[in-house]
Amino acid sequence: MRDVSMGQYYPASSVVHRADPRFKLVILILYLVTVFFCDSFFSFGFMTFFVLVTIFLSRVPILKVLKSLRFVIVILLFTTLLMMIFYSDTSGAAPLAEWGIFHIYLNGIYSAIKLGWRLMLLVLMPTVLTLTSTPTELCDGLESLLSPLKLLHIPVHVFALIMSIALSLIPSLIEETDKIINAQRSRGAAFESRNPFKKIKAMIPVLIPLFVSSFRRADELADAMDSRCYRGAKGRTRMKKLKAKLSDFVALLFWCAITVCILFLNYNWCGWAFITALGI
Amino acid sequence: MPFLEFKNVEYSYVGGDDELIQALKSVSFSVERGEFVALVGCNGSGKSTLARLCNGLITPDSGEVLVDGVSTTSKSATFDIRKKIGIVFQNPDNQMVTTIVEDDVAFGPENLGLPRDEIRARVDWALSSVGMSEHAGSGPFRLSGGQKQRVAIAGVLAIKPELMILDEATGMLDPNGRREVLEIVKKLNRDENMAVIMITHFMEEAAAADRIIVLDKGSIAADGGKELFTTPEVFEQAGLDLPLYVRLAQRLNNIGLDVGCPLTADEFADAVAKAVKGGEGKK
Amino acid sequence: MIEVKNLSFVYSPKTPFTNQALFDVNLRIETGDFFGIIGSTGAGKSTLVSHFNALTKIQKNSGAVIVDDMDLSAKKIDLKKLRAKVGMVFQYPEHQLFADTVLKDVMFGPKNLGLNNAEAEKRARDAIELVGLDCKEIAERSPFELSGGQKRRVALAGVIAMHPEILVLDEPTAGLDPKGKREIMDLILRIKSDCPTVIMISHNMDEIAEYCNKIAVLKYGRVMGVFSPRELFGSEELLESCGVELPLVTELAVKLNALGIAVDKSVLTESELFEEIKKAVG
Structure with missing residues (x-):
């Protein structure tokens, strides 16, 4: 059985896998912002090139990446299609084709392709992140990045601990669910029914034992944590500290450079033109 | 001073039928x-x-649980x-x-x-x-x-x-x-x-x-x-249950084969061997 | 009768996590058998038995399982009929209890078989009595209020009320104290008079030696052989090659032999060993 707590992590040894999760998260945010600035086909192509380079460096097979995106791709194609047929051109250009209320314009096709491409870029990189980092790494990275919030008395530690416990309990809960479903199927329960009411009713014999066992687990876990001297964040230290490597800084600088390039491409940046373009 | 000490400890909890279940009754040990x-x-x-x-x-x-003399x-x-x-x-x-x-x-x-x-x-x-x-x-x-x-x-x-x-x-x-x-x-x-x-x-x-x-x-x-x-x-x-070898030893003692009370499986085997050979010697 | 022919099974095929659980398994379980399945954790025991009532689908070109006249590798299986025929009791079966009363919980299976309320209730009451609980006293109580041993009996009753012809038990005595263990095993023997075929997975070699008439040994997803208890536990070489540990009785018999006391090494119960020692004493 596969370990669900690993998310969709694809184990491999690569620079992308080894990178500091904090840097990966920061780069991801920088990347997402940059994609929003992309406007021309050239800038989309430019970004796509670097995404492909990242995927190549991560040693995750490209098919694997696309496979984990297969549902997104369906939605994406659908959105693109809608954009194409409902585009209303205000420039006065003649439509390329029309059926009833649907008109297809050249600009419409361009906009639709851009929209689809942009969405694709937006989902691609987070997928690469989750394929190359374990949930635990992301959790630690997030906790570290959010640690300044402690000054505002936000219990970052508690959130991180909750996430970590959830991740560690998920596999046994899923296993347990499987077992209960199998036990009830053996007693003739039909989860295969097409009738939605019957289906919901069929879930009760699964959900109740699952709740009962989850509460029992929570109780036991609380006892185990108490017994191991847990008393909240008070006086607590950590064994591991994330350490940034030179390569992490290089990667960050590199992506900063890409962002600057995109801004140059889009805004023909000289002096204040960039700011005015933002509309400030 | 013992490291851990129970002094007349009593503990009850409410069970499934709302009845009070007395889990421990006047337990003392250290x-x-x-x-x-x-x-x-x-x-x-x-x-x-x-x-x-x-x-x-x-x-x-009621009662007390003491760890190094300090009550829990x-x-x-x-x-x-x-x-x-x-x-x-x-x-x-x-x-x-x-x-x-x-x-x-x-x-x-x-x-x-x-x-x-x-x-x-x-x-x-x-x-x-x-x-x-x-x-x-x-x-x-x-x-x-x-x-x-x-x-x-x-x-x-x-x-x-x-x-x-x-x-x-x-x-x-x-x-x-x-x-x-x-x-x-x-x-x-x-x-x-x-x-x-x-x-x-x-x-x-x-x-x-x-x-x-x-x-x-x-x-x-x-x-x-x-x-x-x-x-x-x-x-x-x-x-x-007692360990298997203790149960067997008892049954053997009962039929007159004296194997005593062995505390491990090896002791049992030794005791039986001795008893058997002793019996043959007498014949 | 259950016949397993060249059965293989792979978890998560075609992924980096792929894991073959069964390799070309062949078995024949006759009506009337008390069939033991042993092997260390991860040997494929649970995966194997989950095929017996089609909880696990037979994969393409991976062999066949035949239960009486039903071929489980067929495209369409009458699941209702199969699951009425093969009762499955999982490890810690008390974890599957869900209804607000014991009676309703035990009626769940019979009702799923399509029986009417009256018939299902009759079966449930009979089953509760059969597992040694007082139906009058317990029927309307919540199963969650019962003691651990009682819960397990209720769960067993829930399967027995379906009147299976083949009962599969996965570690039925796990987690119970010695008295509880004995009670459950006695209960299973009682059930066996109505449900002729019993298949039991267990790590407890003492139970396996005492109750089973045939024992299949699994190791890394392969069947090392099917033996009678005396064949298996009487042969140290066999036990070693199969990676099976000795029941305590056998262990003592072996130790006695090493000290020159000739007792039969294939003894299976405490009383048999006692008689053997008595004989050796003369």
């Missing part, structure tokens, strides 16, 4: 540093309640008591707080607020003590039940308690897992001089301890060394 005690009793005899009373997870209705009812002492007494629970899956073995073992020392190097050293030491060093970086999900329970032991060990309680910690394991855990517990008791209370209903495990406490319906029915096996009524009344 455990010294370095002792290896087996606490046996059938299901519902109050064993787990007793374990939870030791480190203040629950407090007695004192809130300010709880943290120190838990540093001294660790508990390993039954289900290994419900004791893990992280998805990586070494991070989980570090949880206890992190709570103690130790410096980073010290935590690292303790984690490495604890993992090697239970023979799990090579799995330090893996996820508990891929480990066997026995291995997971060894990690749980390491998690308690890293706090460096003076007494480790195993609350039916072998109950969900297969025979291999049970043996792994028992070997480690014996080793910790011997090499680290750690006191151990092993709660179990496997009598072969209980036979490994120096002292056996029999709990029956919330009271201590017997408390003594392995010579307790010579009074089988105590165990039978408490709903427990």
Whole structure:
């Protein structure tokens, strides 16, 4: 059985896998912002090139990446299609084709392709992140990045601990669910029914034992944590500290450079033109 | 002053039918540093309640539980008591707080607020003590039940308690897992001089301890060394079996073959061999 | 009768996590058998038995399982009929209890078989009595209020009320104290008079030696052989090659032999060993 707590992590040894999760998260945010600035086909192509380079460096097979995106791709194609047929051109250009209320314009096709491409870029990189980092790494990275919030008395530690416990309990809960479903199927329960009411009713014999066992687990876990001297964040230290490597800084600088390039491409940046373009 | 002392401890809780269940009735005993005690009793005899009373997870209705002379009812002492007494629970899956073995073992020392190097050293030491060093970086999900329970032991060990309680910690394991855990517990008791209370209903495990406490319906029915096996009524009344070799020895004694009361399987074989050969000699 | 022919099974095929659980398994379980399945954790025991009532689908070109006249590798299986025929009791079956009364919980299976309320209730009451609980006293109580041993009996009753012809038990005595273990095993023997075929997975070699008439040994997903208890536990070489540990009785018999006391090493119960020692004494 596969370990669900690993998310969709694809184990491999690569620079992308080894990178500091904090840097990966920061780069991801920088990347997402940059994609929003992309406007021309050239800038989309430019970004796509670097995404492909990242995927190549991560040693995750490209098919694997696309496979984990297969549902997104369906939605994406659908959105693109809608954009194409409902585009209303205000420039006065003649439509390329029309059926009833649907008109297809050249600009419409361009906009639709851009929209689809942009969405694709937006989902691609987070997928690469989750394929190359374990949930635990992301959790630690997030906790570290959010640690300044402690000054505002936000219990970052508690959130991180909750996430970590959830991740560690998920596999046994899923296993347990499987077992209960199998036990009830053996007693003739039909989860295969097409009738939605019957289906919901069929879930009760699964959900109740699952709740009962989850509460029992929570109780036991609380006892185990108490017994191991847990008393909240008070006086607590950590064994591991994330350490940034030179390569992490290089990667960050590199992506900063890409962002600057995109801004140059889009805004023909000289002096204040960039700011005015933002509309400030 | 004994390390752990129960003085006339009573404890009740409300059961499923809203009836008050008296789990422990006037329980008194003490455990010294370095002792290896087996606490046996059938299901519902109050064993787990007793374990939870030791480190203040629950407090007695009346009577006192003292750790190094300090009562567990004192809130300010709880943290120190838990540093001294660790508990390993039954289900290994419900004791893990992280998805990586070494991070989980570090949880206890992190709570103690130790410096980073010290935590690292303790984690490495604890993992090697239970023979799990090579799995330090893996996820508990891929480990066997026995291995997971060894990690749980390491998690308690890293706090460096003076007494480790195993609350039916072998109950969900297969025979291999049970043996792994028992070997480690014996080793910790011997090499680290750690006191151990092993709660179990496997009598072969209980036979490994120096002292056996029999709990029956919330009271201590017997408390003594392995010579307790010579009074089988105590165990039978408490709903427990004696180890197989003790039962056989009794039946052989009854038919006039004197094998005494062997305390291990090897002793049994020796005693039978002696008795048989002695009998032949007489002929 | 259950016949397993060249059965293989792979978890998560075609992924980095792929894991073959069964390799070309062949078995024949006759009506009337008390069939033991042993092997260390991860040997494939649970995966194997989950094929017996089609909880696990037979994969393409991976062999066949035939239960009486039903071929489970067929495209369409009458699941209702199969699951009425093969009762499955999982490890810690008390974890599957869900209804607000014991009676309703035990009636769940019979009702799923399409029986009317009256018939289902009659079966449920009979089953509760059969597992040694007082139906009058317990029927209307919540199953969650019962003691551990009682819960397990209720769960067993829930399967027995379906009147299976083949009962599969996965570690039926796990987690119970010695008295509880004996009670459950006695109960299973009682059930066996109505449900002729019993298949039991267990790590407890003492139970296997005492109760089973045939034992299949699994190791890394392969069947090492099917033996009678005396064949298996009487042969140290066989036990070693199969990676099976000795029941305590056998262990003592072996130790006695090493000290020159000739007792039969294939003894299976305490009483048999006692008689053997008595004989050796003369």
